[in-house]
Amino acid sequence: MIENIFKQERNSKMIEGEVYFWTDTIKDWYCVFENPLYKQVVLNTMKELVERKKVIIYAFVIMPNHLHIVWKMVQMNGKEMPYASFNKFTSHKIFEDMKSKSMSKLMSFKVDDQERKFRLWQRDPLAVLMDSKVKVEQKIDYIHRNPLQEKWSLCESPENYPYSSANFYMTGFDNFGFLTDYRNEFY
Template sequence: MKEGYIIREQGKAHFVTATVVDWIDVFSRKSYRDCVIECLDYCIKNKGMILYGYVIMSNHIHMIIQSNVAELSNLLRDFKKFSAKTILEKIQNEPESRREWMLERFKKATESHSRNKNYQFWQYGNHAEEIYTEHFLWSKLDYIHMNPIRAGIVSNIEDYIYSSASNYVNGTGVIEVELLEIPKVDVLKPSSFEKYISQ
């Protein structure tokens, strides 16, 4: 992991990116996106995860998270281990046209690391950035929610199901998140922040 992304303040909220090995588009399938949602839900209910925002893209996820029980590094390790195991089982046991190709890539990724014997699903490291100001917090949440628009998937942030944008805009989502208090002043560009302050 790069030195700049080491989690030094384990109790603080962080913006985290987790990327699939070789940027494989695993999450183009709903089944695997649902696995991530189930794993996040489990960590919220059983591991002390506080999830403030997230988005699941085709080959990576972004989250703003905090741990209220254990060290954040350990929580992320457990989330990645649990989600990788669950998704790999689905790839191996359910209909998947890309099975052999994906498993070959995940197997090859273990050659440079000794931690995983059979398959490596997530890239090592979490690209974790500590949330140190309110401005940084909201800029990262905005970045998360704008991902599907930048990718050309949807026109409105709240229309992408696998994101916390609908939690903030409509008050509901596929998973509950810890809603952040809307700041009193615009800390983002007015155009992207408009939907938040109109509630």
């Protein structure tokens, strides 16, 4: 069943008002999120986008070198979609920290690109349209079980991983202050 989850059409762009399962991966699979400060940058950025009513976040997990989010793009953030703002802001904050603490780490992200000197996120994140409650539930289950995979072994049960929405769905308490229960929107 899990194998079939990813055999869906990949969207290159998300559109307003639709819910997506989104996977964004760090360039060259570098484990940048082993640093708790960088996970906090991601959490703060998600919270700000929710507070500014740019996105609704239903579920997420931050893994060492990638993240998964089930979210809805509510409205543009100026001239760009909120996911683009998310990538820009997180990159800027993380690179700012690397520049002040470890130029050698920063240089791992150097690119020969007209747009930028450094790239944190790989190009073309995976965006899969969630057009049914069943799909949403499959993706949320996948997200919450991701830290348990043998490759990672980050926790013993989904709700014990602190960088995930699993505990929210188990207890109903939102430690992050930005989650929306999908069951309130998908009937």
